[in-house]
Amino acid sequence: MTHSTAALLEMNDIAKVFYTDEVETHALAGVHFHIQRGEFVSITGPSGCGKSTLLSILGLLDTPTAGEYRLAGVPVQDIGAAERARIRNKEIGFIFQAFNLIGDLSVYENVELPLTYREGMSKAERKERTLASLERVGMAHRLKHYPAQLSGGQQQRVAVARALVGQPSLLLADEPTGNLDSKNGEAVMGLLDELHKAGSTICMVTHDPRYADFAQRKVFMFDGRVVDEDTLHRLRHEEDQRLDAQIRMARAAAP
Ligand SMILES: Nc1ncnc2c1ncn2[C@@H]1O[C@H](COP(=O)(O)OP(=O)(O)OP(=O)(O)O)[C@@H](O)[C@H]1O
Numbered sequence: 001m002t003h004s005t006a007a008l009l010e011m012n013d014i015a016k017v018f019y020t021d022e023v024e025t026h027a028l029a030g031v032h033f034h035i036q037r038g039e040f041v042s043i044t045g046p047s048g049c050g051k052s053t054l055l056s057i058l059g060l061l062d063t064p065t066a067g068e069y070r071l072a073g074v075p076v077q078d079i080g081a082a083e084r085a086r087i088r089n090k091e092i093g094f095i096f097q098a099f100n101l102i103g104d105l106s107v108y109e110n111v112e113l114p115l116t117y118r119e120g121m122s123k124a125e126r127k128e129r130t131l132a133s134l135e136r137v138g139m140a141h142r143l144k145h146y147p148a149q150l151s152g153g154q155q156q157r158v159a160v161a162r163a164l165v166g167q168p169s170l171l172l173a174d175e176p177t178g179n180l181d182s183k184n185g186e187a188v189m190g191l192l193d194e195l196h197k198a199g200s201t202i203c204m205v206t207h208d209p210r211y212a213d214f215a216q217r218k219v220f221m222f223d224g225r226v227v228d229e230d231t232l233h234r235l236r237h238e239e240d241q242r243l244d245a246q247i248r249m250a251r252a253a254a255p
Pocket residue numbers: 018019020025026027045046047048049050051052053054
């Protein structure tokens with residue numbers, strides 16, 4: 001890799017507005033964000049601040065309303081759905097809170113699935129990659145099981161194998177431990193940590209400060225913006241002051 005220190009992705013002034021029943025929701029309001037190759041970044045922030053929306057746009061599942069997004073140097077904010085799907089399949093691996101495995105496919109079939117959309121990949125290569133990926137997460141002994149026959153921790157390990165199988169440039173994880181008890185949560189975090197040490201680039205949303213500590217760099221979201229820790233404290237302080245002022249005014253106005 002010649003450009004190992006170049007930004008893998010870069011967002012400038014990204015906005016996302018949802019329009020529903022005449023209500024406008026500004027889910028992202030001017031996001032500036034970048035991730036270098038090989039970085040492990042965590043995103044933390046209150047419910048509704050835009051974390052999943054950001055991850056969907058990072059992962060090309062959704063498009064921004066405005067702003068610029070470059071993935072590996074290529075502007076991708078305006079490309080069409082088919083091209084988005086193609087890049088996503090090659091470059092991005094997703095891990096979700098609810099595992100999102102397909103119930104009527106076996107463990108093997110779930111992990112193989114992303115590769116079946118690749119043009120020109122032989123069945124033998126698919127098999128080799130699928131088995132290697134399942135071995136990596138310690139689930140190669142459950143190939144014929146169905147998701148419902150696995151524990152939550154096992155399902156998430158299979159989901160990690162599915163995210164890895166295409167050898168993506170970027171792993172995106174949205175609350176990957178959110179549905180797991182602490183033992184399984186730690187096991188999944190251990191796995192992400194190993195992947196990072198082996199060179200994977202990871203961006204993970206988490207509510208749990210213990211898990212955010214696995215990341216090299218922690219960013220925070222607040223009202224649709226990505227901020228560093230100092231800015232977060234300042235914004236929180238300003239909001240507290242606003243609320244205090246409102247309460248004082250309400251008290252003063254009360255009969
Ligand atoms: N498809 C949609 N249509 C309309 N509004 C949406 C949609 N998706 C998200 N929103 C709104 O955008 C805002 C951000 O949502 P998002 O899911 O990104 O939050 P989040 O930070 O992931 O929250 P949580 O921690 O609860 O998962 C919320 O106000 C939400 O209601």
